[in-house]
Amino acid sequence: MTDKTDRKAAVRVRPKEEFNFFQDQRVRSAFYQILTAGIVGWMVWYLISNTAHNLEVRGMNTGFSFINATAGFDTDFKLIEYKPGIGTYGDIFIIGALNTLLISFLSIIVSTVLGFIIGVLRLSSNWLVAKVALAYVEVFRNVPLLIQIVFWYIGVFSLLPVVKKSLDLSFGAERVILNNRGLYFSTPIPGDLFWMTLVALAVAVIGAIIYRRRARQRQDASGEQTKTLLPSLAAIIILPLVVYFATDMPLEWDIPTLQGFNYVGGTSVPPAFLALLVALSIYHAAHIAESVRAGILSVNRGQSDAAMAIGLKPGKVMGLVIIPQAMPAIVPPLISNWMNTVKNSSLAIAIGYSDIVSLFMQTALNQAGYAVEMVGMTMAFYMFISLTISFFLNIYNKRVQLVER
Amino acid sequence: MAIIKATKTPARPEPLSETSVLxxxxxxxxxxxxxxxxxxxxxxxxxxxxxxxxxxxxxxxxxxxxxxxxxxxxxxxxxxxxxxxDWLDNIFYGRYPRDELWRINFGGLLLAFWMAPLWIARAKGKVLVGASVVVFYPFLAGYLFSGGDKGLFMQVMVSGAIVAFVINMANAIVGILKQESIAQFIIKRLGQANKADKKQRNLLIGLVAVGFGAAYLWQSSWTVEFVTWTKWGGLFLTLVISGIGIASALPGGIILALGRRSKLPVLRVLSTGFIEIFRSVPLITVLFMATTMFPLFMREGFVLNNLVLVIIAVVLFNACYMAETVRAGLQAIPKGQAEGAHTIGLGYWGTMGLIIMPQALKHMIPNIVGSFIGLLKDTTLVSIIGLFDILGMLRSISKDVPWLGLHKEPLIFGAILFFIICFAMSKYSRHLEVKLSAGSNH
Structure with missing residues (x-):
């Protein structure tokens, strides 16, 4: 900087702040905010008044009285007692919500397990295995989920053998039966004394946890390692079994049997359920595999080098060193994937599985015609799920951040 | 401790070369x-x-x-x-009149030529090329595809599009040959290079106006036959919906993301609420709402066809997802960038438009392309609400009498088609990411 500009800067006096109405920060921000609020408020008012007017003109029903009105249609898959003509629209809402939750829950479990396996295989040292995992990810990620769902439904599960030629998946025991009407499997019916077996199981699990804790304490104190897996597994399996046989096997099986043209008894799920489960699991596993891979790659290479240097086996390097450190990077995308699974389960409507959208927002709406309320309730259901999941995600993120410090 | 051996340990065998095939x-x-x-x-x-x-x-x-x-x-x-x-034409074009298919092909070709300069290194004015595609092409293509009588507005936009396209092509050719923009070229040719900026600008505006007049006269001499939107279908309809979705989701997403990060509480709360509501519900419920509830929301007699409603729903839905992507990109930019921009005297829009946003978008290219791929795949959902997009067409093959019950092959064909498009897009985004990060120093 030259002397000349230096002197100039020294002489310059800070101008007195003048209040300029159009340039003032606060005035401008207030103006913009009032403007936006006004426009949005006007739009909302416009929509609501139009809707109210239209509902009145068309003589459409409003209010939530329909929840207690009886519904006259049946559904092929339900988790609660329901009979058409007796059950209410409230029951229909609950059936749909439970069906959505069930399919999402099962898909989430399968896709997460499968996704972790494929994500790890993507990084396998075996070139061929890594490439096969890559092909899996690319193929299933780049084909629309809806096409996959329809394909599994029409191209696979509807083409299964007819009832008379059902496939027996339990190797001749006739306990698990698959045909083009769905999957039938036997369900246990607990007898009078079955609670004792459950108590034995609980005792065994608690015992195993205490044993494990002891072993951990001993390792911390003396460095001695104790085998925990085998003894705990043995206890958890053997103790309930002993009690079960001692109380004279208080468990009966409801076995699906062929009566006339269909299987009766046991539990059955329709082909649409199976197709949706398979398609959602495979599709989301591909996405989860990518986030698992990215998470693992985000762990510094030095970590696995160091773990191998202290003599850990490859499986333990992964399980004890890499995966735990990768978790903070894996969990957020994993959970957003879970949310997507819940949302994507609404594609059930394309193949007629009775989830909340196809049962409540489609069939019930067409029958009863409370459009605004029913769409609102369905959306509120999804929002509730999303908010609940992101609430737990936030808790996890906070915990991870604290641990990091 | 020392280990002493009487015999010398033999040398270990030479390790196998890792570069040989074996x-x-x-x-x-x-x-x-x-x-x-x-x-x-x-x-x-x-x-x-x-x-x-x-x-x-x-x-x-x-x-x-x-x-x-x-x-x-x-x-x-x-x-x-x-x-x-047998159904290939239906899969690609839906039930569009067979004699008029050239319009769709021509529209596609036009887009390809219009966007080509973006990939030509020597061509100038890439931002203008991109902007002209977004502003003018939809109208030209819209008229080309739907046809009928042109209203005054449509005539103006079609003329504008024709002028823009011609200028764009001339600019690309001049760029390839001389490596200068069409404006520089014309001014040099007319010997005006030494004149004042203002005079040059007036000359160019005059030329564009003359071109516009010529285009207006020319386009008013022809019309194309009207084709109602219900005849649109197949891959063509899928690309129209997702194309409009892609073109408007990014600007919409940027606006929403800026709103969510705004210092003004009202804007912030409204944007956040809007984004979160749309992100927490499935697309299919939004589509249902658009087609069944929208007529309830509007004044009596105000009717929009289902295609427009679906497009509005897709745009809003994807803008909200894009907003979160953009927001993640904005968060990744260090605070020093904004502070530096303020120091050199840039205001909010200058800081955002010139400093922050370009870096953020560059950062998020893979995610943005990922959203585009998701949008393209999600477009298949419109078949559920009764539009005959590519999936709707593929599924109706099995209802055609000669091909009754043919389900698997059409679906697999559709899957392959989508795989090719989506895979190519994601590969290209990875290439773009590498190319763009090659110039940066971190």
């Missing part, structure tokens, strides 16, 4: 007994899959037949591609 195989496929088993097992699985697909899809498949029965007569175990081939 060394590579050994390292990557047969490094241990377990790996060998795994490799052999995988090869067996691949063999089963590939041979099964080959026999079903090619060796035993029927490519020429009149009906599905004929396919069965040829082979019971093979695919019946004849049905798909």
């Amino acid at each position: 060394g590579w195989l050994r390292k990557n496929l047969f490094s241990s007994a377990f790996n060998t088993v795994l490799t052999v097992f995988t090869i067996y699985v691949i063999y089963l899959t590939v041979s099964g697909v080959y026999v079903w899809g090619y060796a035993d498949a029927t490519f020429v037949a009149e009906t599905r029965r004929e396919c069965y007569g040829n082979s019971l175990t093979g695919a019946c591609w004849a049905g798909v081939i």
